[in-house]
Amino acid sequence: MSTVRRLVAGLAVTALLLGGCSLPDSTDPKYVGPAATLNPAQDRAQDPPSPQGVNNLSDLVVRYLMTSVGGNVTSPDQPDAVSETQARMKTFMTEAARDRWSPGPQAPLIVVQAKFNNLEGVPGTNRSSLAVEFTPIGQLNRDGQLVSAQLPDNFEPNFVFEGEESGGEMRLSKVPDTMLLSVGGLNEWYQPQPVYFWESGVDAPKLVPDLRYMPRVLPASKRVSEVMLWLVDGPSTWLAPVVEKLPSDVETKDKPTLQPDGSVVVNLSSKARAKSPEDLRKLSSQIRWSLERHPPVTLSYENAKDTTNASDGYESDNAAVVPGEPDQEKFVVVDGVVRPSDIPVGGPPQLFLPGPFNTGVVSATINREHTRAALVRRLNGKQQLVVSGADSSAEPKYVDSTVPPSAALSRPAWINRPAQRFLVADGSRLWTVTPPAKAGEAAKADVVPGIVSGAGDATLTAVSAFSVAPDGRRIALIVNGKAMIAPVRIENGRLRLGEQRPVPNTLGDNQAIGWLSETTLAIGGKPSPEGNLLPNASYSLISTSIDGTGETPLPLRRPSDTSTYIISQLSARTNDPTESLQQVLVLFEANQQARAVFADNTSEIKLSNAGPAVSPSASPPPTGKPTSPFYAD
Known part of the structure; x- marks a missing residue:
């Protein structure tokens, strides 16, 4: 193993461990991810x-x-x-x-x-x-x-x-x-410092991150100037189809000034005075998100400060920010039934109650509000997708989708942006499913086209797994056993992917993927060859930035714990970018067993039931092992 590579792995693992060294083994580990802030x-x-x-x-x-x-x-x-x-x-x-x-x-x-x-x-x-x-x-x-x-x-x-x-x-x-x-x-x-651009093609846009790298040899004041230059120059080529450039009338008059309290004043030319209050608010928020640690931003015009355009309330412009405590409820499939791993006092969600549809389940998804769900069920030797109806409390709870039955479907997902849809892959194509809007309405499925390198605009093939970023404008894919990312476009209400970019890594084969942070992925698959990042050891679960740098085996303190696993499914909870201390929230299936990632190891997911007492005539308690674990989308 090379000296440089060992040094890189050692630096990354050491930095990651610093955030979680005081945590007990049974808690979810906390770390500062490789594409977030390793060393502030x-x-x-x-x-x-x-x-x-x-x-x-x-x-x-x-x-x-x-x-x-x-x-x-x-x-x-x-x-x-x-x-x-x-x-x-x-x-x-x-x-x-x-x-x-x-x-x-x-x-x-x-x-x-x-x-x-x-x-x-x-x-x-x-x-x-x-x-x-x-x-x-x-x-x-x-x-x-x-x-x-x-x-x-x-x-x-x-x-x-x-x-x-x-x-x-x-x-x-x-x-x-x-x-x-x-x-x-x-x-x-x-x-690693993302800058942000407003998404295009939707009525209520959010900010989308664009990963950049800031040299640490620059002092803070010059880092602010660099960010403004990056914003003026526009988004990365691969992301440009789904975001907007800064308006041409946004011109910086002088260098931004860093105030003693850490806030930033950006001086614009007089052209900006003609912009609407909402446009100026959006500009302030965009700049604030793009600066390290997100300090307050005030706009001035020809050196005349206008405090009405301060960046207060910037958090709501980023879809990765979720109010309240992060939802860490885990769901699993046991004996063909989907359920919470820990059934709460009030029982499982309505959409996951026992019933005729909640049988033969292979994998599933549910939104955080528990109003939309989808099940992949095994019927007649093939896997089929059903999605929840317009009313989660009415019967039947599920309706058939028009996704053709397949030998194997991926775990489905629910997305809120850029449009509310279910997504599923059949090992070849990626499908989007529009849920019923009213009783009696059918669910409509469409193949998601995309730009294939060397083939132009075409149907994507060999897609076996995927995960959509919280902003909804970037998707991580497993294509032909390799990790990819691509922008998500929306045209006339239909989703379409832009050109795919590879996410190189050292795993032997990529099979599962999820978003740990706005710019960091968790990837699972077959074990790496020994000696790639760990001397004389292998691993099958990593975190890495979306460009493939900063790769780190998981779990953090025992990175070879996954050396005997083949990880076939993965679900990750994306971190809130306003939190300084990030977490690893990853569930995966390996060797037909659902597991969770902790600081020191990975552990089998156990079942518990605090719900209503079960009557003697009810179905017997589950005897199989939990599989296909996931967080709510």
């Missing part, structure tokens, strides 16, 4: 890695591949960022190497996964060499986006670093003639 940025700039005190080549190369932090910043507020970064990188080199190294002022910052191979010393000398294999992950552009790498002609995927020791310290005598940043450097020296 300070109000001052952090000093980047230096070569001081390093006396061996491996450690020096690890630091060197991190010290390029900030090399993607080319904003007017930071005109010398690239030259300063290159000057810092040269401090790792011998004088002769500095004279030879010339990546150029327009050199892209390429993010690489580094695998360290042979470290060799030259007998009788102070020189040594280290062979490193580079796998390009992408490149960081000026807007903090990790995009597809445009490799320069002089990029070398296999490179042998050479070093010389002098005065007890090592310096590099041979380096690649490019600007490289390791995945470890990205995780340690960049702050």
Whole structure:
């Protein structure tokens, strides 16, 4: 296993554990996820890695591949960022190497996964060499986006670093003639920071996050300026079909100012005065959500403050914010019946009461209000989807959908945005089901089309699992055993997916997926090959950012606990982005058993019943093992 990769895994796991180290084993673990805030940025700039005190080549190369932090910043507020970064990188080199190294002022910052191979010393000398294999992950552009790498002609995927020791310290005598940043450097020296854009095509829009990376070497005031530049430049290409750019009349007059109390004042040109109060409120909220820690934002015009456009009430503009305590009620299927794992005093929801439809159930979903539900039932050797009727208290509680029976259907899901629908996959196609609006009305099913890479606008195939983000405009998919994400468009009331983007990871096969946070996924499947992120161990459950960086095996304190599992289903509760301490709320099925993730292990989900007493004539208590666990959608 490479030194860089072990370092990345160690840093991530250590950071994740810090949030949950005081929790007892039986509580849900808390951590700060890899695509949220691992190390909250300070109000001052952090000093980047230096070569001081390093006396061996491996450690020096690890630091060197991190010290390029900030090399993607080319904003007017930071005109010398690239030259300063290159000057810092040269401090790792011998004088002769500095004279030879010339990546150029327009050199892209390429993010690489580094695998360290042979470290060799030259007998009788102070020189040594280290062979490193580079796998390009992408490149960081000026807007903090990790995009597809445009490799320069002089990029070398296999490179042998050479070093010389002098005065007890090592310096590099041979380096690649490019600007490289390791995945470890990205995780340690960049702050994952989504910026937000208003969704398009709906009457009551919400904000949609767009993952970016902020260099920690920038002080707080300049980080605010960078965010404003990112917003003005617009959304990422993949997300652009479902969100709106900033209006053209939004022009910043001067640099934003960071107040002593942490609030931010954004000075706009006089053009903004013509905007409606609601448009200005939305702009304030958009900026506030896009800033780290979401400080209060006030707009001013030509340096004249207008406090009526402060960003109070910004929480309601994000669909991931759910008022009140997070709903952690668990549901399972036992002996073909869906039920809460812990039946409350009032009994199960109306839609999950015993009855003719609540038999032969394979998987299910229910919304948080318990007014909509769907069941996948096994009938005549095939799986069929039924959905709840217009009135959850009336009979029959369920009606047939027009999704064709299949050998295997995914667990269904309910979404509120961008339209209220059920979704299900049949192992090939993704289906959307419009529920009945009134008694006697049928449920209507449609295939969800999407843009297939290399095939244009077409029907998606080989979809076996999925999970929709709270905003409803992004979907995570398992396609041909690989994790993908795609934007969700709505056209004339019908859903359509944009082009899929891969989420690379180290699992042997991807089978289940869910959203841990707005920009973090939980992925389960077949075990990874040993030694990927854990020395001499494997795992089958991970958390990772939506671009595949920051991958961490779960559970946090015992990451190899899933090494013998094949995870076939997964349900995750998405964290509230206003909470500073995030949680891992994951349920999964592995080896025909429902399990929950805790800090130290995964545990079988047990059944309990605090509901009404069961009469002697009622059905006998369940004897089978719980399967297909899920949270309410």
